[in-house]
Amino acid sequence: MMQGSPMLPCEACPLRSLPDIRDFTPDQLAWISRQKRTELRHAAGETIIPEGSKDERFYTLLRGWAFRYKSLPDGRRQILNILLPGDLVGLQAELMGASPHGIEALTDVSLCGFRRDMMWELFRDHPPMALDLTWLAAHGERLTDDVLMSVGQRSGLERMAMLLVHIFRRAVSSGLKRADGAVPFPLTQQHIADVLGLSAVHTNRVLQVLRKQGLITLKEGALAIGDVRALRRVAEYWEQPAPARPIL
């Protein structure tokens, strides 16, 4: 873990100005900013929260990509969710005691750290933001539900299409779209395999099918989608448009 440079005040947080993020009142923003205790950094590949650990804090992902995962004693690993800027990290651990899953950095990341008992104060003094927190928890479950539906029922090709559509949209929503229309894509094929419940070899073959059909371009750590509709059709995947999300 790397310790942080001077802390970024929430009022100046670049995420706040994204179009898909709900505006907070100046009061709320000031309160959150006061609660922020640390700004952590981790290098790509580092474990941010180990499986089964207890942590005095919970976090918001400020910069970079990470993922939630669970693993079995024999080494099999399931990636539960990809985390992008604005996502909450370690809420479950907060509420449940020991963390039921681990968190690992995909790229270099920065996280805003909050004290565990901030939660109590939040619910007592800021009901609207407490409701936001619950909204985020419910939203998190909805994402996991979608992945479960994929892994349980869709073919390898369908799963892949679904994942790429989903990640692309979220990356765009996090303001990561580049001038050429592509977004950064820091997952290795092994990561993708662990999300989709496929072997790395099969993941590679499925990717090639999508490439040969001209549906995606994936190289040098960037993903571009030729025809989003066509890719959605492969996956039979249509996300319902979500309202602006809150972040803490």
Added chain:
Amino acid sequence: MMQGSPMLPCEACPLRSLPDIRDFTPDQLAWISRQKRTELRHAAGETIIPEGSKDERFYTLLRGWAFRYKSLPDGRRQILNILLPGDLVGLQAELMGASPHGIEALTDVSLCGFRRDMMWELFRDHPPMALDLTWLAAHGERLTDDVLMSVGQRSGLERMAMLLVHIFRRAVSSGLKRADGAVPFPLTQQHIADVLGLSAVHTNRVLQVLRKQGLITLKEGALAIGDVRALRRVAEYWEQPAPARPIL
């Protein structure tokens, strides 16, 4: 849908006295009871909340079994979670607009219905219970995570063992254990298949393996587990002991 008989006041709710349910203060209990608007009944097999619907209410499952599911246009269906008495129904729909999944009754069920805008009042006037609600949402995601881990990484046999251990424990915790040590088990093999992401045929074959090994007894709608440790070992599945859960 069948309309209810006289409403059961929450103070007399049989679930409240279960050992795994957290006690509420008399104040909290009285408030909840005042919020309860209806008591619905549905027959086994009926759809309680269709996929994509909007509902003015959300519910707590009072009696009986149900399940959450998502399905694809071509008919494939993934069961996301089995719902037992005390479980919250339709919270996501509440917070997200249209319901991202459907709910169907496995047995005859009764549900306690609450108005949608009760949520706002809950967060404003009853912070501790609002925190409970968030706890429940986070807990729900943890359950889905476990299933995702199974479906993504475990073999058919392991998944089956995991599911049976899990359901058995929850049924016991809901006070459903009978004198002979078995619990009711209203799922058909097709239901199990749709939870585990297996075909019905393979589900049947995997069940027989567990039966021949003497690990489970499953007949006449009841499940008994011979050696829970052995079954957990098959699944490599150890649940962390959860603290007493709240219900609304």
Added chain:
DNA sequence: CGATAAATTGAAGCGCATCAAAATACGTGG
């Protein structure tokens, strides 16, 4: 007791895993 759903069994085939090895990209120090 007949009708319908659920459980069971058999057989054939495919999607994906696994093993193995080569080709390519990537990071690092000299």
Added chain:
DNA sequence: CCACGTATTTTGATGCGCTTCAATTTATCG
């Protein structure tokens, strides 16, 4: 900037777990 070691991607070949199709047997229920 090149050389080297290491991680990642790619390709081929083989096998198994699971699906699919089809038919039979067994429960369930009005």
